[in-house]
Amino acid sequence: MKKVIAVAIGLLCVSSAAMAATWVEVDDAGDLPGTAQVPEGSGPLDGIQGTIGANEDADMYCITVPDAGMLVATTCGGATIDTQMWIFDENGVGISFDDDDPAGCGLQSTVTGAFLLGPGNYLLAISTYSNDALNAAGDEIWADSPFSTERQPDGAGAGDPVIASWNGAGSSSGDYFIALTGVEFCGGVVPTIEKSWGEIKSIYK
Template identity: 40%
Template sequence: MSFRRVFTFGILAFATSMASSALAGSWVEIGDAGSLPSTAQYVLGSGPLDLISGQLADEFDVDVYAIYVDGGGTFSASTVGLTSVDTKLFLFDASGLGVYGNDDADVFTLQSLLPAGDPLTPLAAGVYFLAVTSYPIDPLSAGGSIFLQPLFPEEVVGPVGPGGSSPVTGYDGSGEAGAYGISLTGARFINNTAVPEPSTLTMTAGAAALGLGVGAAKSRRGRRAESGRA
């Protein structure tokens, strides 16, 4: 077995032991989760995953977590009642392609909901990437915006923007810092057997799981005006 493989699985074993020592079903951000699938924090362990909690460190911060989704339309993610931050949530598939996103869960809250049972909710099980940002930060690909801003912010949006057919590469805008929680259904910790091969994991996902913040690219573009925002 190569040194790289031994090193990688040593990282995975350490992160898994930390996850198992936390409250059952919950994960607390280790260090600063990366902002892209290549630098995501892998939520390692076993069993159902009910809650992720973390911190947006500054107005440009974006946190991305690699989780296992059960499929069958059962997945949901929500920050409602778990943060004072004006959040946005986005889900990407294993290739970094957008699945769906949401700004406001309803007209009464500035927090976010990716619902179960929506036509855009994943049917296929597997590893997905869940991103939490603050308003008005949006994901970009090489082709531009992945998700178009909806007419009503409580709408669930698919990857119908000009960059929707390409993987996420960065973000546009700046928002706010603060602590958050994300409640989940239809999600699990990632068992080591579901983690990508070491050639793609070493010094990216593995290091991010240790909170080393490898290559977390944070877009520093100008803040959009928030006129008309509650």
């Protein structure tokens, strides 16, 4: 009986390990919706490992969120660099941003599904402070502060919160690990931005 139980526990451990999946950045992930890296796989995605290779670098990944209420993405304990994290929809519309973790883990970042409209594919981006997301006019989509609060777009470019570029003013480079909860591998190819802001706004009425 003990042998049967031991075998069962062993199989359970193997099964649990098989379900856990971490995506390791391939080359350099793109930093805009049309070049975002799409992790290959299926089922739960528990982490993303990558590198900010230069101060002006930002990495963007496609993720699938089955339940917005379960999403947590954090670099707490997974980086020593001063990170920033961002969530955009598939068209590049800014949804949420965090510089320093609201719970106080330091200079790392945490974003959640607090501001998501529902389940679907989203774009998760990471940069270092203060490499910020800009719209087509070159305005920052989010203000620089407050630092320790997850926020919707509130910068000079909040009226047109579609990412077009980054300001390239990052503070450091280095490795990161984004721990993910409530995330699956991306369920489809992310389209290149083709809609005008007026068309996109009609989706979010």
